[in-house]
Structure formats: structure tokens, C-alpha cells
Amino acid sequence: MEQRVFGHTGKQVPVLGQGTWQMEDDSREEAIRSLRAGLDLGLTHVDTAELYGHGRVEESIVSEAIAGRRDEVFLVSKVMPSHATYAGTLAACEKSLRRLRTDRLDCYLLHWPGSHPLEETVRAFEKLVADGKTRAWGVSNFAVADLEELVSLAPAEHVACNQVLYHLEERAIEHAVLPWCEARGIAVVGYSPFGNGRFPSPRSPGGRVLESIAQAHGATARQVALQFLVRRPSLFAIPKASREAHLRDNAAAAALELSREELQRIDEAFPLGPSSDALPVL
Numbered sequence: 452m453e454q455r456v457f458g459h460t461g462k463q464v465p466v467l468g469q470g471t472w473q474m475e476d477d478s479r480e481e482a483i484r485s486l487r488a489g490l491d492l493g494l495t496h497v498d499t500a501e502l503y504g505h506g507r508v509e510e511s512i513v514s515e516a517i518a519g520r521r522d523e524v525f526l527v528s529k530v531m532p533s534h535a536t537y538a539g540t541l542a543a544c545e546k547s548l549r550r551l552r553t554d555r556l557d558c559y560l561l562h563w564p565g566s567h568p569l570e571e572t573v574r575a576f577e578k579l580v581a582d583g584k585t586r587a588w589g590v591s592n593f594a595v596a597d598l599e600e601l602v603s604l605a606p607a608e609h610v611a612c613n614q615v616l617y618h619l620e621e622r623a624i625e626h627a628v629l630p631w632c633e634a635r636g637i638a639v640v641g642y643s644p645f646g647n648g649r650f651p652s653p654r655s656p657g658g659r660v661l662e663s664i665a666q667a668h669g670a671t672a673r674q675v676a677l678q679f680l681v682r683r684p685s686l687f688a689i690p691k692a693s694r695e696a697h698l699r700d701n702a703a704a705a706a707l708e709l710s711r712e713e714l715q716r717i718d719e720a721f722p723l724g725p726s727s728d729a730l731p732v733l
């Protein structure tokens with residue numbers, strides 16, 4: 452599995468990780484099996500959040516999947532904006548650690564910008580790093596204006612990543628957020644790389660392009676999509692797959708090599724769309 456330096460953390464992290472949102476709705480055993488198969492295949496970036504299943508995903512799925520394998524995992528969780536006061540962030544982190552049955556996260560994120568002062572969240576994140584509760588911190592769903600406020604409160608070098616919506620039919624981050632983060636060495640983690648289950652149909656014009664490129668490589672359309680979504684060195688993707696067959700399909704995307712011409716065809720088949728200051732979220 453190809454790895455890249457994850458922002459300013461200096462840590463090598465696989466380009467493809469594993470999402471865990473909505474896993475509480477799937478077979479618990481199957482989801483755990485899939486996550487563990489993912490770790491075996493090198494998809495060691497595991498993304499979770501206190502929000503997911505109201506803590507149940509952390510507590511009963513991710514904790515079990517990483518049990519005995521903590522050192523292999525790049526473990527990411529998120530604090531909800533409603534908890535993101537100074538004291539609330541510290542407390543939320545402790546609760547996530549307890550549910551995950553670990554003593555530290557690798558990265559802790561603010562799930563989206565909220566109404567509590569960002570300065571408090573940042574101060575709590577810095578305290579969590581100083582106390583060894585998380586190795587690094589970052590944000591999620593931050594538009595450029597939010598990022599500007601963030602770097603007025605902390606050095607950009609302290610911000611490991613911005614996790615944002617990014618799939619073939621939603622490429623808005625490419626206008627401003629992605630270049631902004633790239634210019635400052637901040638990793639960009641694309642979530643919902645398959646549009647949260649709404650992947651282009653093979654009969655749609657874009658779907659036909661993906662299928663034809665996939666056929667030329669003996670690959671699948673989703674593998675082609677994933678490879679496109681991590682085509683720049685700042686990019687990571689975190690597909691969610693509760694089914695092991697899906698996980699294996701996704702893991703194989705890392706080995707796919709797309710030519711410049713193929714990337715161009717995908718680019719044209721899924722146009723960028725208009726620029727806007729607002730950041731699309733799921």
C-alpha cells in the first residue's frame with residue numbers, strides 16, 4: 452500500500468484508509484472482519500468519530516477491530532462542534548479514548564466548524580498533544596475562511612489535515628481548499644469517495660468513461676475513481692466498506708497506475724463545477 456507523509460506530522464500514512472460512518476447499521480461481525488482485513492492489506496488509517504452511532508462505532512466496532520494491533524493503526528477520531536469548548540474537547544477526547552480502549556489517538560479533528568470559539572478548541576487540541584492523548588490534530592469541513600481563522604490561532608504547521616467531501620461528482624475543494632492546504636503542507640483527506648453509496652452508474656456518460664479505463668487495466672470503476680481521487684501528493688481517501696469483498700476491491704486501487712491521458716479523460720467526464728466560497732458537506 453502506497454504511503455505518504457501526512458501533513459506536518461512527518462508520519463507515513465497509506466493513501467487509502469478506512470471510513471467507519473454508519474457501520475453501526477451493518478453486521479457488526481462483518482464490519483470488524485472487514486476493518487481487520489483492511490489492516491492486513493495496509494489500510495491502517497482508520498477514521499471514526501464520537502458522532503458515529505452515538506459512540507457505538509468507536510466502542511463496539513473500531514475498538515474490537517484494532518484490539519491487539521494499536522501500533523499498526525493511524526487512528527483518527529473527531530469531536531463534535533457542540534462539545535468543542537476547551538473543557539468539552541478534553542472530555543470528549545477522554546471518552547473516545549475509553550470507548551476505543553486506547554491511550555492515544557494519532558489525529559483528533561474538529562468535525563465541522565461550530566459556534567464555540569475556535570480558539571478554545573485549538574487550545575484543547577494543543578493540550579491533548581502536550582499530554583500525549585493525540586499525536587496530532589486537524590479539522591474537517593473547513594472552507595478557506597475557516598482555515599484562515601484557524602491559522603490566525605495556531606501555526607499552520609500544527610494543523611495536520613482538513614478532512615473534506617471529495618468524490619468525482621463533488622470536486623469543489625479543487626477550486627480553493629485543496630490549493631490552500633497544499634500551499635501550507637496540510638494533508639487533505641477526502642471523505643465519501645463513492646458519494647456515500649451514490650457511485651456513478653455504468654450507464655451514465657461518466658460511468659462509461661470509468662468502465663472503459665477500468666477494462667483497460669483489468670480493474671473496477673471504483674478503483675479507477677479512488678486512484679483519481681489520490682492523484683495529488685496531498686490527497687488521501689477513506690472509503691468505507693463493511694463488506695470484505697468491497698474492502699478488497701478498494702485496497703487493490705492503490706496499485707493501479709493511471710496515465711496522464713486517462714486522468715484527463717476522467718477530469719473531462721466529471722467537470723469541476725462552479726467555484727463558491729461555501730464548502731459542500733454531506
Ligand code: NAP
Pocket residue numbers: 469470471472473477498499562591592614615641642643644645646647648673689690691692693694695696697698700701733
Ligand atoms: P463512501 O465511502 O463514499 O461509500 C460507502 C458505501 O459504498 C457503502 O455503502 C459501502 O458498502 C459501499 N462500497 C464501498 N466499497 C465498495 C465497493 N468496492 N463496491 C461497491 N460498493 C462499495 O461513504 P462514506 O461512509 O460517506 O465516506 C467514507 C468515510 O468518510 C466515512 O465512513 C467516514 O469515516 C468519513 N466521513 C467523514 C465525514 C466528515 O464530516 N468528516 C462525512 C462523511 C464521511 P458496504 O459498507 O456495504 O461495504
